[in-house]
Amino acid sequence: MATRRSLETVMNKAMQNPRRSTLAIAVLLLAGSQAAWAQGREAGNSEAYPDKTIRIIAPSSPGGGIDVLARFLGAKLTESWGKTVVVDNRPGAGGIIGTSAVAQASPDGYTLLLIAGGYTLNPSLYKKLPYDTMNDFERISLLACAPNxxxxxxxxxxxxxxxxxxxxxxxxxxxxxxxxxxxxxxxxxxxxxxxxxxxxxxxxxxxxxxxxxxxxxxxxxxxxxxxxxxxxxxxxxxxxxxxxxxxxxxxxxxADVPTLAEAGFPGFEVNTCYGMLAPAKTPTAIIEKLSRKLADILETPDVRKQLESLSFTLIGSTPQAFTDWARKDLARWSTELREAGIQPE
Known part of the structure; x- marks a missing residue:
């Protein structure tokens, strides 16, 4: 599709020649109709979404925090939208196997990824990853954090x-x-x-x-x-x-178990933060719809009670807030691991 600047250039040149003015107007009308069609299609897709099964890939084995949260939220999404949400466990390589699978999935909102600490840790632990941590994904919501x-x-x-x-x-x-x-x-x-x-x-x-x-x-x-x-x-x-x-x-x-800081390691703090991602280029309207729905679920009193009893601190952020947090966490672990002498493999 022509850019705004190129369209203006075509219009200006064409208007210098009356014979070309009709062509210029036709170009602008076509470009405008294409833009309107694309926006309408995205809005329409969002209104119909979801109309089939959603798959959440959990890049860990059954029984861990990622799996527990994925299944809990999947059940709530199914209950809310009336469409089946399945959890697909893809363990291995510190979450890289499952994460890579989502990076290569179709960006239609029907394949999602529930990540934990490895999302922002792995770029500092591995010299090369099979995906780009920021550019190959759309961040939907930072869901919750919990300690070890x-x-x-x-x-x-x-x-x-x-x-x-x-x-x-x-x-x-x-x-x-x-x-x-x-x-x-x-x-x-x-x-x-x-x-x-x-x-x-x-x-x-x-x-x-x-x-x-x-x-x-x-x-x-x-x-x-x-x-x-x-x-x-x-x-x-x-x-x-x-x-x-x-x-x-x-x-x-x-409550009777001390923090590591109390046990003689001042400043020691590591939390596992969980978030929902989709493949890059998933329509913005679908990302926002998912983000709002997840935030609503996490605000439900019974959900808060159940997850907080498991030591989760609930968040339910916007996509932009999740992106901002991810960039800061990437920088944080890059610095802390380097200072600790932990070298990427």
Whole structure:
């Protein structure tokens, strides 16, 4: 389609020659009708949306925070719009596999991506990604944030972070720590903890939080940073020991568990933030419709009660606010990981 500037140039040249004036007017009318048609088509698509099944790709294994939030919101969207919303788990590579799949999907609003910390962490952890973090996606809404909780297997003879550090230093081979994979906040929390505590530990990555949690319970790893709501039931059963949370304040869910800052690591704070994305070039009207609907769902009293009981801090931002946050978080982790000596692979 001709640009506004090129159309003005054509008009000016044509008007200098009366024979060309009719052509100039025809060009302008055609361009105007094309623009109006495109705008009308987008508005029409938005009004009809959704008219078929929506797929939310969760780039993690079943059972983790991404999966829980994707299924919860998917059920609410289905309930609200009367159209089926399915969750498609695509774990692996710290979320890169699932994220890449959405980057290549059709930009029609029927393939969405629920991301967590890896979205803004991976550009600082990997030298090359199969997608452009900002340009290959439309940001719909920053949904919620939640901290991690440091737990150790019940067999580890410690009751505090200080005892854990001393115990780790006494073992020549060090301790093992599990994670949801490189590029996740469970990995980042452990790496920053290791660096701050001056420890040497062995990393055992898994394809998502569901699998790393199972490994923790089975005693395959000694310690793990995981979502609090996922570990609390097992702590009550005595299968794991919660030692600290990565938030700046204690959590109501585990009020007797100190923050890492209280446990001797001032300024230590890592949160997992979750957001909804769509492929680049998804119509703006559809992005805005999704964003408004998600914000409405998160404002519902019963939804707030359920998710806040799981230690989620709900947000429900606009697309622009999500984009602004993403740019700042990308810059933040680039600086913090470089200062911590964590090099991209």
């Amino acid at each position: 909780m440091l737990v150790v297997h019940a067999s580890i003879p410690v009751k505090s972070v200080g005892e854990l550090v001393a115990y780790a230093r006494s073992r020549p081979d060090g301790l093992t720590f599990g994670s949801s994979g490189i590029g996740t906040t469970s990995y980042l929390s452990a790496m920053l903890f290791q660096q701050r505590a001056k420890l040497q530990m062995v990393h055992v990555p898994y394809k998502g939080a569901g699998l790393s949690n199972k490994a923790m319970l089975a005693g395959e790893v000694n310690m793990l940073f995981s979502a609090p709501h996922e570990m609390v039931p097992y702590a009550r059963e005595g299968r794991v020991k919660p030692l600290a949370v990565t938030s700046s304040q204690r959590l109501p869910l585990v």
